[in-house]
Amino acid sequence: MGMLKIGKNCSVCKEWQEHCYWSHMADDCKHFLTYMVGDFTESMIVPSRFANNFNGHISEVVNLKSPSGKTWSIGVAYSDTGELVLRSGWKEFVDANGVQENDCLLFRYSGVSSFDVLIFDPSGCEKASPHFVENRGFGREEKSAGAEGGGRDGDKNGHHQHQLEMTPHKNSSRCRSIPSACKRGLFSDEIEQDHREEKKEGDDEDEDEDEDEDVDKDGEDRYYFCRHGGRVTEYNLSKGDKEEISRVPVPVEPGNPVLVKVIHASHLLSSRYSTVGVSPEFAGRYLGPAMAREVVMERGGGGGGGDQWHVRFVRRESSRGFHGTGWRRFARDNGLLAHDVCLFELRLVDGAGAGDRLRRRPRPTMAVHVLRRVRGRFVLIR
Known part of the structure; x- marks a missing residue:
């Protein structure tokens, strides 16, 4: 369809332009x-x-x-x-x-x-x-400043540190980074490209060989806390951190399993090799044995009706995690910062319990809730 020719003094056309700009153009x-x-x-x-x-x-x-x-x-x-x-x-x-x-x-x-x-x-x-x-x-660095709280001590390995500050966001179908109708075709091409790249190893891959996890079995929701060793110890959560995170009122559906993951600086790089590690128990129990598959991510609290990002999950000999263009777009579009804590809530079909692997959705769908430390405490970012 050709461009609509509009008159210079047509108030209706100008209102239409304003509506399209604010309501339909990418933010x-x-x-x-x-x-x-x-x-x-x-x-x-x-x-x-x-x-x-x-x-x-x-x-x-x-x-x-x-x-x-x-x-x-x-x-x-x-x-x-x-x-x-x-x-x-x-x-x-x-x-x-x-x-x-x-x-x-x-x-x-x-x-x-x-x-x-x-x-x-x-x-x-x-x-x-x-x-x-x-x-x-x-060089280039990303570091929050200008507000209290959240800072970390210097990195022993010489990496720049990131302070944690709050950037509240309320999801709305009115403001979208990529129209939902266009996303599926776009990400299909990108996932194919990621498949061609998945065998290449890079320095940005999450080092999770020594990773273990704690499972919060006290409440209705199962929290799988990832913990890393080696060069990424700065991203470890203390026992107090885990207890505080468990108390934050996150809108998680009862019975849905939740992977709790601290975002590393390397997870936010534009490198195609960056991988967000997923713990072996969570991956094996809920994401199946496939070497690679697509996971649909949504921002938590949207009720499943908001924007979606199609992210590739890959499984290698000694690691497994979210990888490629889809993850990079999700991190960018949602303004993730290093040291943010992401709660990946796996949405099960209605009536399925957390341990019922057979009743999960054919394509794993995750609602991602983001916590950020503000003035010494974790806050849910909307």
């Missing part, structure tokens, strides 16, 4: 621009039209990612006139990135209450300095 195509004038160092007002159309999707804290790859968590508040204002942590973002009066900032919505930010000088040229904020050897 990562949405931007806003703001100039740094007046008293911009302490706070910044989000344009009201942008804020109103994202009502419910920008909440208590937002993540701002600078060109260097570093991420700041910024507190959000409302002014007396009802305007959405970035406050707590904004000054640190401004100072660290050398934002000056009359600079122009371009914000691109990247999902889960997060924005990628480009910074331009008054001449309209992008500033170079924000690309090199606190990076050693001009």
Whole structure:
């Protein structure tokens, strides 16, 4: 069907365009621009039209990612006139990135209450300095700052650490990164590509040879806590962490098994070889003996009617886990950070118990609930 020719002064057409832009275009195509004038160092007002159309999707804290790859968590508040204002942590973002009066900032919505930010000088040229904020050897790092809590001690292996901050997100069929109707065909091609790549080994694969797990059998829900050894001990959960996670009110269906997994920095890399390890007991009991299969992932709390990501599960000689383009898209679209805790809830057919392997869905479907440590405690990210 050809493009519809619309009149310049047709108000109905303009309303239709606005509706399509805000309701049907991918969220990562949405931007806003703001100039740094007046008293911009302490706070910044989000344009009201942008804020109103994202009502419910920008909440208590937002993540701002600078060109260097570093991420700041910024507190959000409302002014007396009802305007959405970035406050707590904004000054640190401004100072660290050398934002000056009359600079122009371009914000691109990247999902889960997060924005990628480009910074331009008054001449309209992008500033170079924000690309090199606190990076050693001009490398790139991702590290949350600008809000309290969640920091970790230095990595003994020299890897950059990530603080944990909250980026609340409320799923809605109105705001989608990829239209559901288009996803199946797109991911079919990507899964075939992943199949051709699965035999290649890389340094980004999850080291889970020494992995074991604890199973919480006290409650209605079965929590399988993954634990790693070797070079990834920084991602271990303490006994207290596990007890706290078990107490977080997560909307898990009674009887569904839940794999609890800490996200590593390597899980978020663009490398095609990165694999999110799955414990052997959980994989063997619920994902079957196949060497490779497709798993459907959804964000938890959506009731099964929201966006879906088709992720490849692979099984190798000494490891098994989620792998490839589908996982990378899921992590990116949902704004996952290192040290986030993902609860992979395997959805069983109605009436099946956690131990009933024969009654799981033909294609495994997982609702993924995300916890993030905020000011010393785990918080469910929506």
